[in-house]
Amino acid sequence: xxGLSLGEKHFIQGxxxxxxxxxARKRLTYRPIYVETGVxxxxxxxxxxxxxxTEVIASVKAELGKPTSLHPDKGKVAIFVDCSPTAAPxxxxxxxEELSAELSTSLQQCLLGGKSGAGAGIDLSSLSVVExxxxxxxxxxxLVVSTDGNLLDALGAAIKAAxxxxxxxxxxxxxxxxxxxxxxxxxxxxxxxxFDTSGVPVIITLTQVGKHYIVDATAEEESQMSSxxxxxxxxxxxxxxMTKRGGAGLDPSVILDMISVAKFVSEQLIIKLxxxxxxxxxxxxx
Amino acid sequence: MSGKGGSATPTTYSPSPQNQKKPKSLIxxxxxxxxxxxxxxxxxxxxxxxxxxxxxxASGSAYAEFGNTKVIVSVFGPRESKKSQMYSDIGRLxxxxxxxxxxxxxxxxxxxxxxxxxxxxxxxxxxxxxxxFPKTTVDVFALVLESGGSDxxxxxxxxxxxxxxxxxRMYDLVASVSVSCLGKNLVIDPxxxxxxxxxxxxxxxxxxxxxxxxQLTITGEWSTPKIHEAMQLCLDACxxxxxxxxxxxKDSASSQE
Numbered sequence: 001x002x003g004l005s006l007g008e009k010h011f012i013q014g015x016x017x018x019x020x021x022x023x024a025r026k027r028l029t030y031r032p033i034y035v036e037t038g039v040x041x042x043x044x045x046x047x048x049x050x051x052x053x054t055e056v057i058a059s060v061k062a063e064l065g066k067p068t069s070l071h072p073d074k075g076k077v078a079i080f081v082d083c084s085p086t087a088a089p090x091x092x093x094x095x096x097e098e099l100s101a102e103l104s105t106s107l108q109q110c111l112l113g114g115k116s117g118a119g120a121g122i123d124l125s126s127l128s129v130v131e132x133x134x135x136x137x138x139x140x141x142x143l144v145v146s147t148d149g150n151l152l153d154a155l156g157a158a159i160k161a162a163x164x165x166x167x168x169x170x171x172x173x174x175x176x177x178x179x180x181x182x183x184x185x186x187x188x189x190x191x192x193x194x195f196d197t198s199g200v201p202v203i204i205t206l207t208q209v210g211k212h213y214i215v216d217a218t219a220e221e222e223s224q225m226s227s228x229x230x231x232x233x234x235x236x237x238x239x240x241x242m243t244k245r246g247g248a249g250l251d252p253s254v255i256l257d258m259i260s261v262a263k264f265v266s267e268q269l270i271i272k273l274x275x276x277x278x279x280x281x282x283x284x285x286x
Numbered sequence: 287m288s289g290k291g292g293s294a295t296p297t298t299y300s301p302s303p304q305n306q307k308k309p310k311s312l313i314x315x316x317x318x319x320x321x322x323x324x325x326x327x328x329x330x331x332x333x334x335x336x337x338x339x340x341x342x343x344a345s346g347s348a349y350a351e352f353g354n355t356k357v358i359v360s361v362f363g364p365r366e367s368k369k370s371q372m373y374s375d376i377g378r379l380x381x382x383x384x385x386x387x388x389x390x391x392x393x394x395x396x397x398x399x400x401x402x403x404x405x406x407x408x409x410x411x412x413x414x415x416x417x418x419f420p421k422t423t424v425d426v427f428a429l430v431l432e433s434g435g436s437d438x439x440x441x442x443x444x445x446x447x448x449x450x451x452x453x454x455r456m457y458d459l460v461a462s463v464s465v466s467c468l469g470k471n472l473v474i475d476p477x478x479x480x481x482x483x484x485x486x487x488x489x490x491x492x493x494x495x496x497x498x499x500x501q502l503t504i505t506g507e508w509s510t511p512k513i514h515e516a517m518q519l520c521l522d523a524c525x526x527x528x529x530x531x532x533x534x535x536k537d538s539a540s541s542q543e
Contacts, residue, residue, distance in 0.1 A: 070482070098404065101400050101401055101404070102401065102404050105401040109503065109504075109505045110505075113485075113486070113505065113506050113507065114467070114484050114485040114486040114487065114505055114506030114507075115481065115482055115483065115484050116482075116483045116484060116485050227412075229502070234507075238507050238508065238509055239504060239507070239508045239509070239510070239513060240506070240507050240508075241504055241505050241506070242502065242503065242504035243502070243503050243504075244408070244499070244500075244501050244502040244503070245408070246407075246408040246411060246412075247408075247411075247412060248412050248498075248500075249412040249413070249457075249492070249493055249496065249498025249499055249500045250498060250499050250500075251497060251498060251499070252492075252497070252499055252517055252521060255499060255502060255517075256510075256513070256514065256517070259510065259513065260510070263510075
């Protein structure tokens, strides 16, 4: 992105103050979202999401593993984000590492709930095969292909779509395994368990420019932000996670106002995403 | 070794079995009147021990002890930015948080908190007047000597004290407190055992006298009234912590005269 001149900066800030952004959107309107599922046939589930010029791909792979001693009846989920150099030349080699680490941590905080496992978007107990011995490990890998602002929202949407596309194979445990023996498992080739993604939250990033907040900022608008907050809201209107994304300090009453705006916007976004995901799956089946 | 007077048997050392691990579940979330393992009330923070000038080679430094969490922070700068970095007419802040290998009961366990450095950066950048040192970089290095729970808030508060000791211009001291949600209870300044079985957490970093929040992180599922309550709790605690930090700085300034 080329630097902005002073005139362009004033244009962006003034437009937002008048509820008219550079691409004719209102402050709380998202760019058109395009979802495609099943883009990676070798993965258990995958999806590609495009929001304007921001494009991300998420893939879910399931492998058998051993549960932790703290939670023997739950599976494990790990989320990784990789910023590809195709998105920006600065991401080559180790350049994108800091951004990837930040995005991975924010996604883990939003989707995996507290340490005890409560409030997680994904039901981890459905991933357990043999309690204490075998469980499914889900590896969610996301790739940022092109960036034009609002990466976190796009990644959250892609993960939601990929999880609804995920099929976990059926596992048959050989009966008669006793004590500390590792039971024999037979993984069937027919997909069996489809994920219940109604509990998976969506992530809304509110960017403050001047005195107003906008949703789904482009890269230009993000360069003018004074601060931003990413809120993860689930279908029932409960907050599942929140991070402030740097910048100037915010008054606590402003933060609480941003949370209520995020909840309002999330209702429409969840409806829109669900319809896009079911349309994508219908297209995939043809 | 000098034995006790008159004793014939040599004194030998054998680890006493009572020092072995305490029973694991000290926390019963559904029990209505459980007491916190260290006897504090739900809304009591640990007593804070703060000292500046811990590292004489650094421009500024601070040491903080909150119960079992011990952190030391050094600040170097403002010094010349690396030649490879672009010209910038505001200063740069570089933060690094690392755990010692003996910080956790299991050796090397805490080294997967790479995001602490970026959270520390975001918490401090809103408070430092970067325009006062253009073209230069201020380095903040934090070392967690013992991880006893609520590490990141202690690191942030200690780092802000070290920056003040180094004479870096700031809008206000940054104080940080976290709250854990255990069942229906909100527990402030959690220790390690409480953090491991929490349902959710809320960490706030704020500049108390300006009433500005520089960093806020929430995990777990929260309803909006609960967030209000937790934020209010944390902001009150931050204000009191800021008073403690301020008196620590005043003491060290007056003892230098």
